[in-house]
Amino acid sequence: MTGGTSTDPAGTGDSSSKNGIGGNAAQVVQARDITGPVYVGRPRARPRWWLIGGLAAVILLAGTGAAVWLQPSGPAELRVTADLSANDAGPWGYASEDPGFPGPELAARLARPGADRDSQLAHDVRVAGGAGLLHQVIRLHLEGPRTGQVVVTDIRAVIRKRLPPLSGTLVWSPPQGAEDSAETLLELDDRFPVLQSAVRDATGNRNFPAGPYFPAHTIKLVDGETKEVIVTASAAKGAYDFDLAVFSEAGKEIKQTTVDDAGKPFRVTGFPCSARGQASYRTVYFAQADTTVSRQPDPEHFDGVGEC
Incomplete structure (x- = not known):
């Protein structure tokens, strides 16, 4: 000195x-x-x-x-927040291990006309504890330090719980066309889930992984810059509670920032398939032609499930 x-x-x-x-x-x-x-x-x-x-x-x-x-000069800090509101715009689907889900008040709202496209209702069902059916869209908002620079080097899934597909209750307003476009995919059924770049198939109807997103991409944030990474987490063979770990470098220091859903893990589940084209639940609410999401009489033999 x-x-x-x-x-x-x-x-x-x-x-x-x-x-x-x-x-x-x-x-x-x-x-x-x-x-x-x-x-x-x-x-x-x-x-x-x-x-x-x-x-x-x-x-x-x-x-x-x-x-x-x-004050001692610490490393540049990265701020990360998660936005799940894209899941509420419809179509949407949520499942729970609880056959009484989502409760009497939400069940009454599901029975009203227009429920299948009610984004506030979808939000309330999700907040009540429903796991995203097949996939969940997570918009990660990354914000760099006001002064200095950080470089995001990786985003990984941290699996907290792995279970068979949830079979208590299904609440589903299914899609009618092609999948929404995606920036990155996270296949939770993989033994070691890795964030992948997403591409459309030849028909333009489905998204497929096209190789690891990192390290091919670099996310550099300088003097308060922001960046959004859209992660579509998917599951077909199981149910998963998970967080996302965001790794960043500031100078010579590597840090890990853990992101969750407002203090709770993100949740995604596949269908509990019981036969070809059929799933089995204890309770099913399904979108009808009159735009209600009504309770089904035979939930243990829920037909027309293309994923089974």
Whole structure:
């Protein structure tokens, strides 16, 4: 570390007429007209009552009475938030291990005309604990530090729970056409799920993985820049509770930021297939021609499931 210029070359020990800087060389202070010693980090000799680590230093500017508090310079921080509202726009489907899901109040709303395209109703069913049927769209909003730079290097699934497909209740307003476009795919049925780039098939109706998204892509965020990554997490053979781990680099430090659904894990499930084209539940609410989502009389033999 480069020290201050002494105004006491004779070494008289008069601290009122010299500048001295001591401490960690990783931290540097630049100043003019400072009277008295300046310590950054752990000083060589301090009274025992001084709380080391609480504050890095206090610099008293002579003649002004102003105080500058030096905080240890930490790594640039990455902020990540998850938005699941795209799942509420319809078509939509949710399943639960609870045959009483989603409860009397939501069941009454499902029976009203227009329920199959009611985005608020879909939101409320999801918030009540439903797992996304077959897939869940997660919009990750990445925000860099106000000053400095971070580089997002990977996004991975952290599986918290793996179960057979949920067979308590199905609430489903199925799609009528092609799949929505996707930026990235996360196949949770894979032994080691890896975020993949997405491409359309020749018919334009389905999305397929086209190789790992990272490290081919680089997400660099400088001085508060933002970026959105749309992740479509899918499951067909099981049910999954999972978080997303976002890895980033700031200088030489690598950090992991864990993202979930407002304190709860993301949830996706496949169909509990019981025969070809058939699934078995204890309760099924299914979209009807009159736009209601009505309870089905024979949920244990729910037909017309192309995924089975």
